[in-house]
Amino acid sequence: MCGIIGYTGSKKSLPILIEGLRTLEYRGYDSAGVTVAQDGCLVTVKSRGRLTDLEAKLSSSGELYGSAGIGHTRWATHGEPSDKNSHPHSTEHLTLVHNGIIENYAEIEEMLRGAGYDFVSETDTERGAKLVDMFFAKSNDPIDAISRAIKVIRGSYAFGIIFKGFEDTVYAIRKDSPLIVAHDGEGGFIASDIPAILKYTSSYYRLDEGIIAKVSTEKLEFFAPDGSAAEQKLETIDWDIEQAQKGGFPHFMIKEINEEPEALRKTLEPRIRNGLPHFGIEAIDGELLSQFESIHIVACGTAMHAGLIGKAIIEKLARIPVNVEIASEFRYRDPILRKRDLVILISQSGETADTLAALRHAKAQGVYTLAIVNVIGSSVAREADSVLYTWAGPEIAVASTKAYSVQCAMLYLLAVRIALAAGAIDEPRARQICDTMLSDIPTAVTEALKLDRQIYDVATKLVAAEHLFYIGRDVDFALSTEASLKLKEISYIHSEAYAAGELKHGTISLVTDGTPVIALTTVGKVCEKTVSGIREVKSRGAYVVCVCAQGLVGKYDIPCDDMIVVPEIDELLATFPAVTVLQLLAYHVSALKGLDVDKPRNLAKSVTVE
Structure with a gap:
């Protein structure tokens, strides 16, 4: 759940960008960056870590006084948290920020390498930025370049873009990721969420999917992908900033429970290809899983309870014995681990000390380790032999809700893949389960919220x-x-x-x-x-x-x-x-x-x- 802010107007943009990013910190992030347009150049400064780390870099980067810019706080999904993977991503002709996941980034990279592009980061976003750049180089038309790029991109996105030659204008478009657009009479804004603009205006447009916003000092304009003018509905809000960060809910916990259908969808959709589980990890998608004779699931608290669900579904589908272990007890009880055992470690943060210690103990015994975590680049993710990321976005409430649900979803997908590898189910049955998961789980959870x-x-x-x-x-x-x-x-x-x-x-x-x-x-x-x-x-x-x-x-x-x-759903789910x-x-x-x-x-x- 990255944070996006963009501004163009009569004021210096940098203070507005930094302040806007600070109001979006509740969304969680591991790096931050800004681009400011001034003197015909697009100047980018970005840093791993907190906003204070970015501000320290800015203080030694010379004055940025331009009146247009974009900013971003990143929650890593492709590539570990680092300066080079942080946003904005710049190309020869533009700079871009992104919230979402570009699913076909590998295909886009192959296309772009054929056109002579190289890459400096591990991110899907850089591939998206250079795709827009390629089309812009041919037309010198921002609307055309964006329209042509989104015909190629599969996945979710909210883009904020500034083009060279159009430095006083911010362009935006979204699909399956939130983005709002606003104007206070002196300048225009784009933002991931309402808190970033509340200081300046209580009126905004919630950008419709596929509509391109052109934001300038004087006005807001909206275009359909074919370049024709489009209408958007103006909305008003009377929340304060704290209420806005919670999306109008009284607490983060209830907000996060209501985010479960989308979190489940984002976890499931990219992991099902041609009706079967596909994790994008050669070892897991290949023959490795057929080698294991027993499984240990190791975790703490809520993650351990997700492991109990995983045990039930893996044993039911794959007929392979599964032990669920409390991480704080695992290494002290001298567990019996064999070469043909698989150890699955579950941690929302990827930094749970007992789980990390259990991981190191398992690796010392020569056992294959697979991590299920929500934070890219975390310690558990780095040290495990393979890692599967749950894309729940950050959780603010201490009590885990949506992270538990997506951990269970990942374990269900893994159970189907293990069952296939073991020959316990055939492909038609696997496809039936995956199709039902994808179509029915988010719907049933949405119906449950209505209770x-x-x-x-x-x-x-x-x-x-x-x-x-x-x-x-x-x-x-x-x-x-x-x-x-x-x-x-x-x-x-x-x-x-x-x-x-x-x-x-x-x-x-x-x-x-x-x-x-x-x-x-x-x-x-x-x-x-x-x-x-x-x-x-x-x-x-x-x-x-x-x-x-x-x-x-x-x-x-x-x-x-x-x-x-x-609500009605297949009993298995x-x-x-x-x-x-x-x-x-x-x-x-x-x-x-x-x-x-x-x-x-x-x-x-x-x-x-x-």
Whole structure:
């Protein structure tokens, strides 16, 4: 989730660019840069690290007084965080900033090398910039060059561009990435989000996909790709900057839950090619996975709970044994690792100290390591033999939501690839699973978000609880572990997850009149057994909330006080809308208690100590 700011007007652009980038810091970033147009030149300064690192470079770069420029904060997706991979990217004829992922960057690079272009960075963005440059060199027309380039590019993008010879104008276009355009009477702006322009104006245009914006000091103009004039809808906002950073939501956590459909789409779409999982890593896409006889998934906290989901789906599809290991225990218990074992390490930040230590221990034993992380260039990503990136974008709230969902999605794709390699499923079955994942998961999660009001009403009945239980069987038990963690870490209510059949082995003595029990029933083959567990706690006075798959409603007489019906989806994939429901429930309980949802006490987003 990069941040883009652009300005052209009557004021010096640099202070506006820096201030705009600072208001977009909440989006997360690992590098930053600006280009200022002055004296017929495009002067670019960029730096890995924080905005303060960029400002230090700027202070020794001479005065930048030009009145037009573009700026960018980068969250790495192609190429590690570095000065050369930072934006803006400059060519002979232009400078460009980009938010998104160009999926066919390799094809574009091949085309451009044939036209005599070389590359200095590892980024997809540089390929996009030089593609626009190639077309501009032929026409000297910015609108034409942009229009021709987007016919070639596949993927998501929000571009801000300044062309040489047109230095007082900023051009912009987007597809599947946000971009707004505004004018305050003295100058024009482009930005990834509203906070960057709120100081200057409360009116803006949310740029439609495929529409090219031409931003000048005097006015805003909009064009269709064929060069004809286009109309855009003017909108107004009355949020303050903090509200705007949260997209109008009261907390980052609820904003990030609502971002799950898009995060899942961005993780799945580039990894499915011709209906099959494709990771762009020769070893993983090739024969390597067929060599493994057992798998260890190693992680902490929420990532470990995603590993439990991964264990269930890998064993179900591939019929290969999977152990899920707590990273802080892994190396100390002297695990038995063999040459034909695969160790999968999961970490949102890629800097989790215990996971990194477990990775190093596995590598010391000569075992192949595969990392699933969200941050490019992180320590776990650098040290693992192979790495798969989840493109969730940054999470600000300490309690992980969308990162968990995309970790599960990546594990599902990996399970299909492993099952294919093992010969446990054939290609038609693999394609059916992948097609269903791509078409149904984002839709079902979107539908789950529409249950927010009902979930809020259930949450009002839980706020006074001192302790509660989650129960489930099979993958529902794996899911209940994450649901329980999510509730306890942000609401401070003591919560435990149990396999439904285990309650009668001691824990049921804690169930008394009014004790809340949240039961998960999304797996048909064990639903009847779970219902037996529900009857046991109900007979002891428990207040029971059942989170039930739509396809199972009515098939069983479930004795619950409230039922939340998970939107319809293939049972294999019910985890995704179900976890959204459970995240919303935890969120509302915490919010109703008036707690700091985004920053619960005693917790940190990235745990970098053992």
